[in-house]
Amino acid sequence: MKLLLGGRFDLFRQSEEDRIANTETKQSGNDFSPRxxxxxxxxxxxxxxxxxxxxxxxxxxxxxxxxxxxxERGTQYEIGVKADLNDKLSATLALYDLTRSNVLTEDTRPDVPPGQFSIQVGEQKSRGVELTFQGEILPGWNIIAGYAYIDAKVTRDNTLPVGLRFRAVPENTFNLWTSYEFQRGSLQGFGAGVGLFFVGER
Incomplete structure (x- = not known):
C-alpha cells in the first residue's frame, strides 16, 4: 500500500486604481489546498x-x-484501477466527481439593481469516466487510446437553469494515437505516427 500526502498554499494580492473616480480597490487572500x-x-x-x-x-x-x-474552490474525488496486461501493455479506468463552489452568478435580491452585480452562490459539477489503453503491441508498434465521458452541469445558479450543460464541454471524447519504429535494416530508428481525436457535440 502506498500513501500520498500533499498540500499547496496560495497567496494573492491585487490593487486596482480608478483615476477618474480617484479611488483604489485592494484585494488579497490565501488558502491551503490539501491532496x-x-x-x-x-x-x-x-x-x-x-x-x-x-x-x-x-x-x-x-x-x-x-x-x-x-x-472559488474546487473539490475532487477520484477512484480508479490500473491493470498491467503484460510487461508492455497497460489500461487505466478512472471515475471522478468535481464540484466548483463560490461561482459568480447574477445578484437577484430585491434590493439590488437588476443585472448590475454578481453574488457567489453558484455551483457547478463535473462527473465522468476516463479509460486509457497504452503500450507496445508488437516490437516497434506503440499505441495510446483513450475515451472520456463527461457530465458537466450547472447545479445552482440565479439565472442559468439547473441541469444546463457547460457550453464548451463535450459529453464524449475519443483519441487514438499509434506509431511504428523500424527495428532493423537500413531504416532502423526511423519511425512514423498518426493520430485521431474525436470530440462529441457541444
Missing part, C-alpha cells in the same frame, strides 16, 4: 487507487455593498 491519495495492489498487475484534492482560484471584483469576492 490525499492511496494506492493498493491486491496482486502485482492490479493497482487500485483513490484520491481527494481541493483547488483555489482567486475571484476578482466586488459585489453589492462593496464586499470583495471570496476565492
Amino acid at each position: 490525499v491519495g492511496i494506492v493498493y495492489q491486491p496482486i502485482q498487475p492490479i493497482s487500485l487507487y483513490a484520491s481527494y484534492s481541493r483547488s483555489f482560484t482567486p475571484t476578482l471584483g466586488t459585489g453589492f455593498g462593496g464586499d470583495v469576492f471570496q476565492p
Whole structure:
C-alpha cells in the first residue's frame, strides 16, 4: 500500500486604481489546498487507487455593498484501477466527481439593481469516466487510446437553469494515437505516427 500526502498554499494580492473616480480597490487572500491519495495492489498487475484534492482560484471584483469576492474552490474525488496486461501493455479506468463552489452568478435580491452585480452562490459539477489503453503491441508498434465521458452541469445558479450543460464541454471524447519504429535494416530508428481525436457535440 502506498500513501500520498500533499498540500499547496496560495497567496494573492491585487490593487486596482480608478483615476477618474480617484479611488483604489485592494484585494488579497490565501488558502491551503490539501491532496490525499492511496494506492493498493491486491496482486502485482492490479493497482487500485483513490484520491481527494481541493483547488483555489482567486475571484476578482466586488459585489453589492462593496464586499470583495471570496476565492472559488474546487473539490475532487477520484477512484480508479490500473491493470498491467503484460510487461508492455497497460489500461487505466478512472471515475471522478468535481464540484466548483463560490461561482459568480447574477445578484437577484430585491434590493439590488437588476443585472448590475454578481453574488457567489453558484455551483457547478463535473462527473465522468476516463479509460486509457497504452503500450507496445508488437516490437516497434506503440499505441495510446483513450475515451472520456463527461457530465458537466450547472447545479445552482440565479439565472442559468439547473441541469444546463457547460457550453464548451463535450459529453464524449475519443483519441487514438499509434506509431511504428523500424527495428532493423537500413531504416532502423526511423519511425512514423498518426493520430485521431474525436470530440462529441457541444
